[in-house]
Amino acid sequence: xxxxxxxxxxxxxxxxxxxxHEQAAPPPNLLYGFRHMQMMYKGDTxxxxxxxxxxxxxxxxxxxxxxxxxxxxxxxxxxEEQGKKGIYHVFVFNPEHLSNDYHLVIIGKPYVPLVADxxxxxxxxxxxxxxGTFPKKYIDRNLLDYYVGRDIAxxxxxxxxxxxxxVKLVVAGHSEGSTxxxxxxxxxxxxxQLIYSGGNPYGRMLTIIEQQRSKENxxxxxxxxxxxxxxxxxxxxxxxxxxxxxxYKSTFGFSIPPKNYLEQLKIPVLITYGTKDYGSPFNDxxxxxxxxxxxxxxxxxxYIGVQHNYFPLNSDGEPxxxxxxxxxxxxxxxxxxxKQ
Numbered sequence: 001x002x003x004x005x006x007x008x009x010x011x012x013x014x015x016x017x018x019x020x021h022e023q024a025a026p027p028p029n030l031l032y033g034f035r036h037m038q039m040m041y042k043g044d045t046x047x048x049x050x051x052x053x054x055x056x057x058x059x060x061x062x063x064x065x066x067x068x069x070x071x072x073x074x075x076x077x078x079x080e081e082q083g084k085k086g087i088y089h090v091f092v093f094n095p096e097h098l099s100n101d102y103h104l105v106i107i108g109k110p111y112v113p114l115v116a117d118x119x120x121x122x123x124x125x126x127x128x129x130x131x132g133t134f135p136k137k138y139i140d141r142n143l144l145d146y147y148v149g150r151d152i153a154x155x156x157x158x159x160x161x162x163x164x165x166x167v168k169l170v171v172a173g174h175s176e177g178s179t180x181x182x183x184x185x186x187x188x189x190x191x192x193q194l195i196y197s198g199g200n201p202y203g204r205m206l207t208i209i210e211q212q213r214s215k216e217n218x219x220x221x222x223x224x225x226x227x228x229x230x231x232x233x234x235x236x237x238x239x240x241x242x243x244x245x246x247x248y249k250s251t252f253g254f255s256i257p258p259k260n261y262l263e264q265l266k267i268p269v270l271i272t273y274g275t276k277d278y279g280s281p282f283n284d285x286x287x288x289x290x291x292x293x294x295x296x297x298x299x300x301x302x303y304i305g306v307q308h309n310y311f312p313l314n315s316d317g318e319p320x321x322x323x324x325x326x327x328x329x330x331x332x333x334x335x336x337x338x339k340q
Contacts, residue, residue: 034051035051039157047075049090049106050103050158053100061165062164062168063170064102064105065105065172065181067151067177069174072126073127074121076115090106097327107150110138152187155190159190170337171193172333186262192267193268194262194265198274199258201259201285201286203255204251206279271283271299273302280302287300301332310325310329
């Protein structure tokens, strides 16, 4: 059974909420307005997209690495609606908020096409292979340590470029990406600021349990079922078999509490989250711990009444996708970074 929390937030509505832009002829050496670079990591081709301010692609600026969330979703998704062709936004927020000061970087999922037509994808925009499942090579690499090692290799590769300033390095991540970002920051001394968004400092499994508790009643103990699943994972934490969800090894890795990485950090850390997210109580608890420990390098920003992806909830408890808050969140990130 796949309990992964990210699947409860429809990707389609998020992409529609942030809008799309009409396709124009890409400038020389650009792919839909992004520089596309590739490198090898452990025999795998890694796709890297870089968003820079127009005309300042070669100006020396620090990197802002954004670690996106879960699922095998192509970075560039083409669409055609009512005779208009375009792509959905690659970053969930408008990168213009940050491109004045940084070269923004995002990395594709392993063995998932960089560019795909939405007609070739599932309704949640996931990519399936010819057998109708997630690609096996993606599943084999969908692991915390793989992403951390790969992303650090990308950072070191890019920091050798003349247009990258190494005086500053910002790493940010949302949802699953928050855990990746936190571990990168703990493993790579060059990181100067960390933005931890929509995560759970106590690990993925606690978020899953909280989600299941919200749906149960006296005849359906979903939370207890989640605990049973966790016991099986702990008993076999390296198991790489999967059905339609993540492997035991993947879930185990992402369930090790990220607070273990966060508490090691001396650099400035910004933690943002929606108070209606299933992980909100654990962010609140970690916030209390940092205050108790008198840690001064942590800043918390709680967005009241919004869920995992910063959408408010309707009276029926469902996300209101007409109110898009991601650009406000990104603007708050920038304001915080400007103060560092």
